[in-house]
Amino acid sequence: MAAMAATSFAAAADDPVSANTHAPAYTADGKLILPADYREWVYLSSGLDMSYNPKAMASPSPMFDNTFVNPESYRAFVRTGSWPDKTVIVLEVRGSTGNGSINQRGHYQSGGVQGMEVHVKDTVRFQGGWAFFSFDDSAAPAKQIPVAEACYSCHSAHAAVDTTFVQFYPTLLPIARQHATLSAAYLEDTAELLESPAK
Template sequence: MKWTLVLLAAVLLVVVATSRNTVAQEEPSDGPRYENETNLVRPTDYRTWTFLSSSLNMTYEPPSGGSRPQLFQNVFVNPSSYRGFMQTGGWPDETVFVLELRRSSSEGAITTTGQFQSDLVALEAEVKDSRFSDGWAF
């Protein structure tokens, strides 16, 4: 009887371990997808990816006298690359960063000061891919 229980437990352990590996292998990749080998396909689920940061009106350009549109910038990265970064301290090949630019608004809020994000203005992406000459594509 004791051997039967040990054998049953061993079989159950093998079945559970095998089924977990099968599920992990079936997970779709969250890395870059391309059309014609070079045109990045827009990730439809990027807003469910790891959120890295948000900023308002950050720019590398010198201040100008004119008024610029007030834009929020949100940065997302594919989850598998974030996990890789947390383990190694470096971004792995097939990392995808998505930069989302959104208008800022203060009208329509119940508060009297401050701004919130509104319409999507632009979407940009940066991909770490060893196939490209400098290892990155924009």
Template sequence: MTISTAAMLLSPLFLLLDATNALAAPKYNAAGELIAPKDYREWVFLSSGVNMNYSETPIGMDHAMVDNVFVDPVSWQAFKKTGRWPEGTTFVKESRVGSSKGSINKSGIFQTEERFDLEVHVRDSKRFKTGWGFFIHEADKPAKVLPANTSCYSCHITHGAVQTTFVQFYPTARPIAIKAGTFDRRK
């Protein structure tokens, strides 16, 4: 097989990878607001948490909360190789109302269809002074970046185990970061 024949055979693969990368990249409207990713539930699932709270102040809700965290597949592939999140990495934290009453459930908490909010964390050193931007989407409306003095930033900088991200809560990512030497064990 010649090099040109091999290139022709591989070109659809490269086109597919380019298309996947383009689909995963964060998208903004003309006002600079982040457009909520529509397909995030098809991304790589990293973790779930129930009633997690990073503050001493009680949440004060009359229901449970279940958070699901996803990362775009292109960034996950890069992370698996390096233990680092590349530029363009997009995390989505989907918060759903939890319930203990439904169907045949006798104990425990399950997530309902009712989505509370959608938080998005984007790595883009050119766009954001801290290298990352945080967004909270109401329904699926475009969202403005949260101001840099919002507690999300300082909390992630102080407690994020890998590049200001909470890899310590992602059971499949944590061992990769530890092996790569990028995991901050103090977090």
């Protein structure tokens, strides 16, 4: 009996879905519940005033985005170069300032969260496997962003790994290269960038 229990525990430890204590949670009507402890998850990277739209206007003060992923999915990615089912990636947006304390140059993050987006892999629930949810400045459960919105097609057309922008996560991109899990679309984008004349 003890041997069977140990075997079951070992199997669960090897299965990131079974062992995922941070899997996405939903309300009865299908809204995503914001993970309360996401800031205790694995930090992936921060971007400064990033936009995927060439016509986007720069904000008066640069905006930071911080990206976190549930630890079980991070460990699975390190092992395989791919995201397992029930991956949850949280991106929070914060404002910035350059005036404060002893700072003389550059910007640092300031104030509360001004917006939040969550990218969820749930292959049973969502067509295509992934879905986006926007929490704006509220922690109330959020409805799925409609699949017709541009975020889906943009991620599908340009993401480095499994519709996620691993190309902006410097600790994960080398792992994806090592496991040869980079998407054909991303490799094509990279080749075109290298071939383009310097501007």
